[in-house]
Amino acid sequence: MSTTSPSVSAIVPAEGPRQSGSRRWLQHNQHRLVxxxxxxxxxxxxxxxxxxxxxxxxxxNVSRQSVYLMLVALAQLIVLVGGGxxxxxxxxxxxxxxxxxxxxSGVYQxxxxxAEWAIALGTxxxxxxxxxxxxxxxxxxxxxxxxxxxxxxxxxxxxFGVALYLSGGVPxxxxxxxxxxxxxxxxxxxxxxxxxVVLLAIAAVYVLLEWTRYGRHLYAIGGNPRAATLSGVxxxxxxxxxxxxxxxxxxxxxVLLTARLGTGEASIGTTFPLESIAACVIAGAALTxxxxxxxxxxxxxxxxxxxxxxxxxxxxxxxAQTMVVGxxxxxxMAFSKK
Amino acid sequence: xxxxxxxHYEQADDAGRSEGSxxxxxxxxxxxxxxxxxxxxxxxxxxxxxxDLAPGEVHVLFGENGAGKxxxxxxxxxxxxxxxxxxxxxxxxxxFRSVTEARGHGVRAxxxxxxxxxxxxxxxxxxxxxxxxxxxxxxxxxxxxxxASQLIERLGFDLDARALVADLPRGKQQMVEICxxxxxxxxxxxxxxxxxxxxxxxxxxxxxxxxxIKASGTAIVYITHRMEEIGVLGDVITVLRDGxxxxxxxxxxxxxxxxxxxxxxxLSDLYPQPRTELGGPRLQIEGLATEDGLVRDVSxxxxxxxxxGIAGLVGCGKSELGQACFGLRRRALGQIRLNGRxxxxxxxxxxxxxxxxxxxxxxxxxGLALIRPALENMLVSxxxxxxxxxxxxKPRAEAEASRRQSSKVEFPVxxxxxxxxxxSGGNQQKVMLAKSLGQDIDVYxxxxxxxxxxxxxxxxxxxxxxxxxxxxxxxxxxxSDLPELLGMSNRIAVMRSGRLAAQFQRSEFDQHKILExxxx
Numbered sequence: 001m002s003t004t005s006p007s008v009s010a011i012v013p014a015e016g017p018r019q020s021g022s023r024r025w026l027q028h029n030q031h032r033l034v035x036x037x038x039x040x041x042x043x044x045x046x047x048x049x050x051x052x053x054x055x056x057x058x059x060x061n062v063s064r065q066s067v068y069l070m071l072v073a074l075a076q077l078i079v080l081v082g083g084g085x086x087x088x089x090x091x092x093x094x095x096x097x098x099x100x101x102x103x104x105s106g107v108y109q110x111x112x113x114x115a116e117w118a119i120a121l122g123t124x125x126x127x128x129x130x131x132x133x134x135x136x137x138x139x140x141x142x143x144x145x146x147x148x149x150x151x152x153x154x155x156x157x158x159x160f161g162v163a164l165y166l167s168g169g170v171p172x173x174x175x176x177x178x179x180x181x182x183x184x185x186x187x188x189x190x191x192x193x194x195x196x197v198v199l200l201a202i203a204a205v206y207v208l209l210e211w212t213r214y215g216r217h218l219y220a221i222g223g224n225p226r227a228a229t230l231s232g233v234x235x236x237x238x239x240x241x242x243x244x245x246x247x248x249x250x251x252x253x254x255v256l257l258t259a260r261l262g263t264g265e266a267s268i269g270t271t272f273p274l275e276s277i278a279a280c281v282i283a284g285a286a287l288t289x290x291x292x293x294x295x296x297x298x299x300x301x302x303x304x305x306x307x308x309x310x311x312x313x314x315x316x317x318x319x320a321q322t323m324v325v326g327x328x329x330x331x332x333m334a335f336s337k338k
Numbered sequence: 339x340x341x342x343x344x345x346h347y348e349q350a351d352d353a354g355r356s357e358g359s360x361x362x363x364x365x366x367x368x369x370x371x372x373x374x375x376x377x378x379x380x381x382x383x384x385x386x387x388x389x390d391l392a393p394g395e396v397h398v399l400f401g402e403n404g405a406g407k408x409x410x411x412x413x414x415x416x417x418x419x420x421x422x423x424x425x426x427x428x429x430x431x432x433x434f435r436s437v438t439e440a441r442g443h444g445v446r447a448x449x450x451x452x453x454x455x456x457x458x459x460x461x462x463x464x465x466x467x468x469x470x471x472x473x474x475x476x477x478x479x480x481x482x483x484x485x486a487s488q489l490i491e492r493l494g495f496d497l498d499a500r501a502l503v504a505d506l507p508r509g510k511q512q513m514v515e516i517c518x519x520x521x522x523x524x525x526x527x528x529x530x531x532x533x534x535x536x537x538x539x540x541x542x543x544x545x546x547x548x549x550x551i552k553a554s555g556t557a558i559v560y561i562t563h564r565m566e567e568i569g570v571l572g573d574v575i576t577v578l579r580d581g582x583x584x585x586x587x588x589x590x591x592x593x594x595x596x597x598x599x600x601x602x603x604x605l606s607d608l609y610p611q612p613r614t615e616l617g618g619p620r621l622q623i624e625g626l627a628t629e630d631g632l633v634r635d636v637s638x639x640x641x642x643x644x645x646x647g648i649a650g651l652v653g654c655g656k657s658e659l660g661q662a663c664f665g666l667r668r669r670a671l672g673q674i675r676l677n678g679r680x681x682x683x684x685x686x687x688x689x690x691x692x693x694x695x696x697x698x699x700x701x702x703x704x705g706l707a708l709i710r711p712a713l714e715n716m717l718v719s720x721x722x723x724x725x726x727x728x729x730x731x732k733p734r735a736e737a738e739a740s741r742r743q744s745s746k747v748e749f750p751v752x753x754x755x756x757x758x759x760x761x762s763g764g765n766q767q768k769v770m771l772a773k774s775l776g777q778d779i780d781v782y783x784x785x786x787x788x789x790x791x792x793x794x795x796x797x798x799x800x801x802x803x804x805x806x807x808x809x810x811x812x813x814x815x816x817x818s819d820l821p822e823l824l825g826m827s828n829r830i831a832v833m834r835s836g837r838l839a840a841q842f843q844r845s846e847f848d849q850h851k852i853l854e855x856x857x858x
Contacts, residue, residue, distance in 0.1 A: 216714060
């Protein structure tokens with residue numbers, strides 16, 4: 001049953017003033033307006049104060065920059081919809097980068113091995129490692145009943161440790177040139193190849209969440225896990241699967257980021273947990289589970305990257321940008337309540 | 339349905355109240371309500387309630403689940419606020435904005451949902467919010483324990499002040515809750531079905547206590563479904579139906595008249611006739627005992643087309659029996675056969691696949707994903723086990739299936755896309771029941787399917803149950819509502835402390851004889 005807002009908790013006399021229809025509509029729909037309002041606000045500011053913001057080059061830049069967060073935000077969305085949260089997405093990106101680059105440099109041997117094999121194997125190993133971390137997250141959450149918040153927070157530290165251990169804390173060089181040329185800066189059919197990968201990922205997640213039985217089950221679990229179980233949904237299996245998918249998508253982000261950077265880095269991805277949660281929440285996903293739409297999250301991610309890009313053009317420093325992303329998340333939370 | 343005329347103050351006031359009323363007549367009311375109402379958008383949860391509570395009077399609120407009793411008492415206790423009307427107590431006029439404010443005016447309530455801190459001992463719970471402090475402002479725990487023990491003794495309860503609330507059974511927790519409420523003698527004491535989980539001994543202690551509290555001039559508002567309590571305890575009865583005050587009548591009013599007032603129809607209209615010719619056994623339970631000991635040595639059969647009612651007090655094991663059949667509780671002994679084949683389910687999915695359905699009593703906690711639309715809730719099992727199953731969703735088939743299922747439970751199809759959270763209890767329950775229709779099921783177990791449901795929805799649910807039975811399913815109907823069981827069942831099994839106490843065929847139904855079996 002809905003609770004009354006504070007304004008009507010005192011007695012409203014029968015002849016007293018009533019809220020106008022439009023105000024009531026605003027109140028009921030404010031959670032839906034957060035994203036468009038923020039977009040409009042950001043566009044207005046950048047139109048006036050960020051030179052070159054609307055140029056084709058810059059917009060292409062924004063979409064290229066948003067690829068990495070987009071994959072992680074999609075990962076986060078899958079877990080959030082199922083009623084969990086994944087705080088290990090950032091260090092999965094890091095571990096993916098390290099494991100991909102170690103494998104690639106090992107196979108490539110500075111040109112003695114095959115570049116194609118190196119890239120294929122490196123990517124496969126990274127995705128496998130990401131999936132494995134997700135599997136552990138899922139087992140901890142679904143079978144050992146550890147709250148996903150704690151499970152993935154702990155796992156995040158473990159994974160980061162592994163990444164540092166494997167890399168010795170230094171960047172890993174020796175990746176085949178082709179890796180960066182194709183997956184970092186390359187174009188395919190006139191579209192930057194990372195953007196193409198992310199478009200495929202968006203389509204896949206969209207179909208998965210909104211057009212398959214698995215997706216429907218995930219929403220049901222996030223909505224009420226006990227009800228889902230009693231209705232015959234194998235909730236444990238579905239939850240584990242959600243974390244595995246999250247791990248694989250995060251690892252894919254790590255692979256693409258490595259291609260872009262040209263080196264394997266254990267220090268990347270640290271801002272991803274917050275930014276991915278922000279992208280989902282701004283887009284209306286509920287931290288309590290069961291709510292969240294793929295295409296809205298795509299827009300939410302785009303907004304965050306666009307804000308960062310605009311601030312770069314306005315020559316606002318990295319420290320201030322960090323503050324703005326945090327503030328955006330808090331702002332979105334405040335207005336996304338139903 | 340034949341609606342009876344709604345008359346306020348049905349019989350002459352003085353004629354009604356003279357009997358059994360200690361205070362009341364001529365005395366200024368302790369608390370008066372004037373045109374209280376509560377509205378959610380266009381829906382009235384409660385409308386135009388004007389009542390006076392006289393000192394030393396037990397005022398029984400009577401009505402079906404969903405009639406508005408809980409809404410009314412939550413306003414009196416400050417837990418919910420009216421959207422219309424005022425209440426006055428002492429010099430105060432208006433509405434209580436919080437429980438604390440209501441307490442400040444001497445109104446205390448014991449709700450069915452407890453306000454106890456499980457990890458604190460009984461004594462600390464009783465004094466919570468008004469603790470005695472000793473030197474340096476530190477807690478004086480000894481004083482708390484002393485006060486609590488004295489209070490418990492005075493009330494005549496069987497309760498240990500040092501016990502941890504979490505370790506107590508529900509009945510004892512109820513006593514702690516009552517102790518809290520009467521610690522500072524309130525002007526108005528509200529009790530919401532306080533005996534639902536009490537043993538006979540504690541019920542008697544409570545009644546003795548209530549008559550003492552009453553003698554000191556406290557007005558008592560008492561909600562109960564038990565007819566026998568009304569006669570013992572009540573002075574006046576106010577009947578609510580669908581959020582409106584139907585009548586205020588003396589406690590001596592005949593039971594059948596009360597039920598008519600409550601339901602707005604003759605008893606016979608509410609329940610469809612059960613099917614008379616039954617088929618072979620669908621579900622056979624042989625010597626079933628659960629590992630937790632809540633079900634002990636129960637043997638029962640349910641046949642094709644039969645509705646088997648299971649009755650008993652809260653905690654007698656009737657719910658647990660249903661859960662054990664569905665595989666939610668570990669079985670220690672015995673065997674369960676479904677359509678003649680022995681079964682043992684590890685997960686609800688196995689049970690549903692085999693043709694057994696279980697509908698839990700607490701729809702918000704266990705039954706529905708409230709934020710998701712009705713359609714998704716209805717089809718969640720069908721996607722796995724029904725005709726529309728498959729990897730990918732089939733929107734057209736889903737729309738068709740949900741329309742079919744909605745119409746069977748009389749759920750308004752136009753609202754299929756809305757979040758279940760927006761619905762009334764009745765419509766939520768219909769969505770729950772519709773879930774069971776998406777796949778082939780032979781045996782249905784319904785645990786309290788009409789709790790918190792209004793009369794109209796109740797009737798739809800009864801029709802739906804009897805249609806299921808008519809189509810050849812076997813139904814186990816677990817309910818705390820004895821009239822419902824008497825109206826619906828072919829047979830009633832009574833459970834008492836985990837065991838089967840007695841069984842009655844429809845021809846032997848007798849409310850008193852069945853009730854006797856509830857107690858040792």
